[in-house]
Amino acid sequence: MLHDTTHITDRPVILSLAGLSKTFGTLKAVDDISLSIPEGEFLTIVGPSGSGKSTLVRILAGLEAPTSGDLFLRDTQITQSPANKRPTAMVFQSLALFDHRTVGQNIEFAMKMKGVPAADRRNRALELLQLVRLPEDYYSRPVTQCSGGERQRVALARAFASDPEILFFDEPLSAIDYRLRKTLEVELKELHQRTGRTFVYITHSLEEAMVMSDRIAIMQSGRIVQTGTPAEIYSAPVNRFVASFMGEVNILTLEKDTGGKQVFSEIGQPVQAARGAYAMIRPEALELGPGEITTQLTVTQRLMLGSRTQVHLVSELGATLISELPGTAPELDIGTTHPFSFSTEDIAWMDE
């Protein structure tokens, strides 16, 4: 991680969510969410499509009223205060740039609403162009003549121009190609460190969340199921939903065999001192060769991942597993069977 997160949790809380809910008809889009966001934190809310991320962030920005619950900015209750009265700014999924205006006019909008004189607005807009790495002569260019990445930067500069204490991002990078997205992720992270503002970022990509955040909150059907640093979530997901959301992992189910012993039902191997109903084993923890818990697996697929090799395996009981090995693993031809093993230390236990 780029910086030490323990400092952040010591900082005063800037935004607290107390039991926020939002229902649309019978649908609970946001379901009783409580969360404290410390000043200067980069918090990412991750969840699959339809889990209520946008609805939640719109409530935080004041664009949607919660059905119940409260919202506090420091110690002030702001549940009912409208978007234009909150010291926050949002970067929208569609960016929502003002199409009939220039880059400069877009950036200056918030200052114009505050009645800042034109000359000061212009100076600040030029500073902001620099902050988001756009050339100065973009100032008078119509936004309709900007590329996707440039529009992204304009939206960012426009949000910063209102000098917000908290910035909200609703999947602003989802429509951008992979390489540019990677660049912008890093830039956003740097911008966060340089400006020291509180960022609340929404995405459906845990990978994106891992790269940028101090803390991640994982959302599933309107609820936050886990919060933690990227490292915490990586090593100890609370349930199978979170574990599988992180990408390709092996999840094994515990059951009692006829003798009352605990066994993994996918591979038929016994395990002592189980601490949950499910076990997550990362692909890199499933090693070639015998070990603490060993099982015979047959190779069905072999994929080169640069310096490592990923093999798809099938157990004698028909379950598929994945292993990642260093190097090219030349002996693992498709169709061959080998002993694979993992140790109980590498298991992340989950109850559901």
Place this chain on the structure above:
Amino acid sequence: MTRGPHTSALQALWIVLILGFLYIPIVSVVLASMANTRYMRFPHKVWSLDAYRDAIASFTTWQIHSISFWIALFVVILAVVLGTLGAVAFARYDWRGRGVFQRLLVLPIFFPQPVLGLALLLSLNAVGLAPSWKTAIFAHLVWIVPIVTLVISIRFFGYDPAQEEAARDLGANRWQVIREVTLPALWPGIFSGALFAFLLSWSNLPLSIYTSGPDTPLPVWLFSRTATNYSPLVPSVAVIGTLISALLVLSLALILLAAKRVRARRP
């Protein structure tokens, strides 16, 4: 695609034909206005501008123009206001019954206008209103507001409503959102809507005939004087009317252009 000389010659011919088709009737009205016969007939031998002198000297000429002008002016203002509000309800917001509203709204456009005019006259009688230029405004609105609403609604296609939320998020109050985001997006539609409203009202015959009562707008006068009591005065008034409406539309466009220039210079 390559274009030989033949293609471009054909293209030129095509354009000339279309323009001819459009302008020959207008030219013939101008020619007819310079005759001194009692019948609309070609070719005529005596050329004179007497008809214009008479037309300009006659009180009726000014009266019919001013009636048409006032009707059109009120129709433009009311149709733009109602059409803008209608377009917002029609295209911008999703609400229960919107589909029904959309269908009901466009229905009057498909009514044959003479039928609509007659129906309106009957309803005016039923509520005890005497037909006059004011009731003609109402009649025009029934037909023109749906058209203006449709014209303005088109602007909402490809419009990202999140722009309004962004503006609000950046500190704009409700009124500022309308002024800074919604209206600028609608502006070209409002302008074309106003233009349509003016021209449709200025040249409307079938609705005015039934609903304007003793006040005679230009098209009604032209129609009745062509049917009975024709003289070169009729085409000359028609020419004057065309010139006036062209001038009005042109000056409106110039005013708007100037306003845009001034706004653009002020950042």
